[in-house]
Amino acid sequence: MRVVLDVNILISAAITPQGEARRILHQAETEYTLLLSDFILRQVERVLAYPHIQSHYSHLTQTDIVDYLSYLQKTGVHVIEQTSVSVSPDPEDNRILAAAVDGQADYLV
16 A cells, blocks of 8 residues: 655654654554655655744754654655646645655555
8 A cells, every 4th residue: 555644744743753643654664655755855844844843842853853854764665756736726735646646646644
């Protein structure tokens, strides 16, 4: 089973280690193939560095962010976006959908 996790899920998994999103992410190690694109990884890195995220989740250091991104890259399969998708009015959502299409995802969470 091939799965794309939306950036919001990946952010939740990073900031709430004991939460449901983290449990879903860890299932990628044994239960499904996590699909990631460069865009998804850049978005995760960008959002985790937001000042309001940093102020609310002070336990999340720059080293933690780097380690988390490294974990994602080791756990997931890299998808190269080749398809242009224009389904959503949000261009960022279209990039997530493109990763799902190009990665032949069974699910988008």
